[in-house]
Amino acid sequence: MVKICCIGAGYVGGPTMAVIALKCPSIEVAVVDIATARISAWNSDQLPIYEPGLDDVVKQCRGKNLFFSTEIEKHVTEADIVFVSVNTPTKTQGLGAGKAADLTYWESAARLIADVSKSAKIVVEKSTVPVKTAEAIEKILTHNSINKGIEFQILSNPEFLAEGTAIKDLFNPDRVLIGGRETPGGFKAIQTLKEVYAHWVPEDRIICTNLWSAELSKLAANAFLAQRISSVNAMSALCEATGANVSEVSYAIGKDTRIGPKFLNASVGFGGSCFQKDILNLVYICECNGLPEVANYWKQVIKINDYQKERFVNRIVASMFNTISGKKIAILGFAFKKDTGDTRETPAIDVCRGLLADKARLCIYDPQVSETQIDKDLNMMKYSWEHPVLLKPVSPTALKQVSVVWDPYDATKDAHGICFLTEWDSFKELDFQRIYDHMEKPAYVFDGRNIVDPEKLRQIGFIVYSLGKPLDPWLKDMPAAVA
Numbered sequence: 514m515v516k517i518c519c520i521g522a523g524y525v526g527g528p529t530m531a532v533i534a535l536k537c538p539s540i541e542v543a544v545v546d547i548a549t550a551r552i553s554a555w556n557s558d559q560l561p562i563y564e565p566g567l568d569d570v571v572k573q574c575r576g577k578n579l580f581f582s583t584e585i586e587k588h589v590t591e592a593d594i595v596f597v598s599v600n601t602p603t604k605t606q607g608l609g610a611g612k613a614a615d616l617t618y619w620e621s622a623a624r625l626i627a628d629v630s631k632s633a634k635i636v637v638e639k640s641t642v643p644v645k646t647a648e649a650i651e652k653i654l655t656h657n658s659i660n661k662g663i664e665f666q667i668l669s670n671p672e673f674l675a676e677g678t679a680i681k682d683l684f685n686p687d688r689v690l691i692g693g694r695e696t697p698g699g700f701k702a703i704q705t706l707k708e709v710y711a712h713w714v715p716e717d718r719i720i721c722t723n724l725w726s727a728e729l730s731k732l733a734a735n736a737f738l739a740q741r742i743s744s745v746n747a748m749s750a751l752c753e754a755t756g757a758n759v760s761e762v763s764y765a766i767g768k769d770t771r772i773g774p775k776f777l778n779a780s781v782g783f784g785g786s787c788f789q790k791d792i793l794n795l796v797y798i799c800e801c802n803g804l805p806e807v808a809n810y811w812k813q814v815i816k817i818n819d820y821q822k823e824r825f826v827n828r829i830v831a832s833m834f835n836t837i838s839g840k841k842i843a844i845l846g847f848a849f850k851k852d853t854g855d856t857r858e859t860p861a862i863d864v865c866r867g868l869l870a871d872k873a874r875l876c877i878y879d880p881q882v883s884e885t886q887i888d889k890d891l892n893m894m895k896y897s898w899e900h901p902v903l904l905k906p907v908s909p910t911a912l913k914q915v916s917v918v919w920d921p922y923d924a925t926k927d928a929h930g931i932c933f934l935t936e937w938d939s940f941k942e943l944d945f946q947r948i949y950d951h952m953e954k955p956a957y958v959f960d961g962r963n964i965v966d967p968e969k970l971r972q973i974g975f976i977v978y979s980l981g982k983p984l985d986p987w988l989k990d991m992p993a994a995v996a
């Protein structure tokens with residue numbers, strides 16, 4: 514029986530391995546992690562991450578051919594294929610701080626593999642890593658097991674799943690990408706991994722490349738996706754200035770088959786653990802390779818994203834007579850997108866920080882995010898990358914102005930304004946008349962996700978700001994404040 518071990522039981526390692534176990538009953542899959550609490554959660558009824566469909570997949574194979582364990586050495590030793598799916602965050606200190614990927618976790622995983630291995634292994638980069646990481650990993654593995662005569666083959670197999678749709682994406686991926694060395698050993702390793710995916714992925718969707726193309730394609734894909742969002746968000750600002758409607762513009766340009774309709778929703782900004790981190794990493798790689806023009810081109814994607822969040826905050830302050838001091842503002846949605854409880858890099862953090870800097874009182878509701886998580890996020894020191902204002906951690910006094918509730922009607926009661934920061938479907942079903950009746954007047958809605966029908970809400974009496982849509986007459990007279 515082929516044995517797979519995955520180091521890292523996170524958002525990628527957990528769901529990816531669960532799907533491999535489900536689709537390949539003949540393969541034994543062990544997912545290992547240093548985080549004991551996380552492993553315990555994977556072995557319980559309350560999985561550590563919220564992902565539609567995941568519970569069902571885990572239930573079907575856990576204890577049969579899928580195991581979650583903290584016995585890292587044992588499972589790595591026994592495995593034929595070792596996936597490494599540890600976190601690769603942006604470095605916060607030292608050379609390349611704020612841009613380069615921090616490969617500490619990766620390196621320690623590689624050293625462990627070298628230490629405990631007694632037989633040949635295929636080591637698969639599942640984490641998103643800088644181009645040429647495989648070369649470094651190869652060196653660590655070979656130099657640290659030099660007397661054992663063990664052959665390691667390194668493959669790059671980046672993951673393209675998106676949170677909230679992880680199971681759907683894993684069941685039916687647009688493509689699976691496998692990069693390896695162009696040597697007989699490399700080709701054989703590629704073939705072995707290809708056979709795993711071939712249990713359920715059509716062969717024409719399994720792309721095999723050299724190592725560097727696979728590593729770079731992952732960064733390139735995220736950069737292209739994020740660029741689309743920044744492009745449409747840049748257009749949203751112009752739409753507001755001209756009376757155009759960004760949804761109509763997106764629809765019209767998306768009809769061009771060369772552009773396509775997906776990923777053109779204007780928003781308060783993209784979030785998530787990947788886009789910003791991977792673009793910064795790309796920028797750093799370009800700089801290191803003497804390509805400052807290319808680096809600056811991609812940097813702009815992040816700058817527009819920061820601009821969009823700042824613009825949103827400024828619009829709120831401006832429309833409330835330039836002061837939100839002491840005013841209650843309801844924040845509906847804190848996760849970086851719907852159908853996940855993940856808050857990594859969520860635009861809500863920066864928007865909340867911006868509002869707190871202007872002394873607002875915030876009441877936050879998100880169906881999947883806990884108060885502890887929100888406190889942690891607002892307190893967190895973020896590396897301020899050329900953008901000092903919104904990224905400051907919230908002071909202890911300001912934090913007292915934040916409350917977290919489990920009911921959207923509690924959040925909006927007596928509020929002056931509501932901000933929609935995540936596009937949860939349940940928000941569309943809210944009783945807006947009831948909400949309006951219990952708010953201070955004028956009652957504002959600031960829709961950072963374009964989920965409400967502005968005309969319907971205006972009929973109730975709300976003043977509505979919808980990103981990139983023709984401005985409410987009230988807002989037209991109050992141009993967005995400048996920092």
Ligand SMILES: NC(=O)c1ccc[n+]([C@@H]2O[C@H](COP(=O)([O-])OP(=O)(O)OC[C@H]3O[C@@H](n4cnc5c(N)ncnc54)[C@H](O)[C@@H]3O)[C@@H](O)[C@H]2O)c1
Pocket residue numbers: 520521522523524525526545546547548551585598599600601618619621622639640641642672673674675676786787
């Ligand atoms: N989250 C996503 O949607 C997504 C999608 C595609 C790719 N990726 C990439 O996949 C990688 C993992 O992302 P994630 O979101 O799953 O991260 P995560 O933080 O959720 O999980 C990483 C896990 O690795 C564990 N870990 C770290 N060092 C370890 C070690 N030496 N031994 C054992 N366990 C160790 C951590 O405890 C953690 O549980 C990143 O490189 C990320 O960029 C993420």
Ligand SMILES: O=c1ccn([C@@H]2O[C@H](COP(=O)(O)OP(=O)(O)O[C@H]3O[C@H](CO)[C@@H](O)[C@H](O)[C@H]3O)[C@@H](O)[C@H]2O)c(=O)[nH]1
Pocket residue numbers: 641672673674675676677735738742775776777778779780781782783784785786787788849850
């Ligand atoms: O039209 C759009 C689409 C997305 N977003 C926002 O963009 C962010 C990222 O969304 P999404 O890409 O759906 O989620 P992620 O889970 O971050 O997935 C991205 O990042 C992963 C990690 O690398 C990749 O594997 C995926 O392919 C890639 O889509 C979220 O804040 C979304 O709200 C928009 O604002 N407008």
